[in-house]
Amino acid sequence: MGLRRLSWRPLPRSQVDRWPVERWRLSRGEVAAIAAGVGEEACRDALIVCHAHLRPQAILTVGWAGATVPDLHAGDICVAESLRTSQGDAIRPHPATLALARDVAGRAAGKPWRFGVGLTSPVPLSNERSKSAAASQRGVQWVDMESAVAARLADRLAIPWLSVRAISDTLRDDLELCPRAMCNEPSAPALILRTLLSHPLRLHTALRFRRQMRLASDHLCQALATLAPRILESL
Numbered sequence: 566m567g568l569r570r571l572s573w574r575p576l577p578r579s580q581v582d583r584w585p586v587e588r589w590r591l592s593r594g595e596v597a598a599i600a601a602g603v604g605e606e607a608c609r610d611a612l613i614v615c616h617a618h619l620r621p622q623a624i625l626t627v628g629w630a631g632a633t634v635p636d637l638h639a640g641d642i643c644v645a646e647s648l649r650t651s652q653g654d655a656i657r658p659h660p661a662t663l664a665l666a667r668d669v670a671g672r673a674a675g676k677p678w679r680f681g682v683g684l685t686s687p688v689p690l691s692n693e694r695s696k697s698a699a700a701s702q703r704g705v706q707w708v709d710m711e712s713a714v715a716a717r718l719a720d721r722l723a724i725p726w727l728s729v730r731a732i733s734d735t736l737r738d739d740l741e742l743c744p745r746a747m748c749n750e751p752s753a754p755a756l757i758l759r760t761l762l763s764h765p766l767r768l769h770t771a772l773r774f775r776r777q778m779r780l781a782s783d784h785l786c787q788a789l790a791t792l793a794p795r796i797l798e799s800l
């Protein structure tokens with residue numbers, strides 16, 4: 566919906582195995598979006614199947630991320646110069662692809678984009694203690710649960726990749742008080758009502774986090790609207 570508001574022309578929806586595929590026609594080609602799901606296994610399964618059907622020329626792993634440092638705020642756009650894995654590996658995009666993203670970021674209006682090191686974690690880092698530990702032990706600025714899987718697959722296919730994430734939860738946001746499902750699932754209103762009835766003091770946290778998620782989504786769509794056409798031009 567956000568990309569449609571930014572004048573991307575949608576193509577008919579399709580289905581690859583169990584994954585719905587959203588598609589858009591841009592001047593230099595097509596963009597397809599697959600909601601792979603949460604976590605490394607879900608991302609791997611979706612990309613393997615979708616690659617066989619769609620044959621992408623580049624992969625962008627996009628979505629939300631949690632900040633592990635205090636100077637990242639809700640809605641900030643983060644592009645990975647390097648991705649760390651739970652095994653300690655480091656995965657880096659091709660220098661030309663990263664340089665293209667830097668050029669787009671330099672021309673983008675609004676908040677400046679952040680370039681740094683992201684972590685792909687097999688488990689959610691849900692509180693300040695776990696996020697701070699990741700920053701100090703691994704030298705990362707944000708964390709998600711899928712990017713490294715997409716990066717490894719792209720490297721095996723010898724195609725460009727980038728991880729572009731928007732911060733949904735800051736360092737001090739405690740997700741244990743506000744499960745993600747409350748804010749991005751169709752059942753969110755019912756979940757918020759249930760939380761109000763069982764834990765009235767958590768309602769303010771839930772609503773604030775929901776606003777942060779929407780802000781992150783809006784900023785992510787704006788970033789993709791400028792970045793994706795440039796990547797298509799470079800292929």
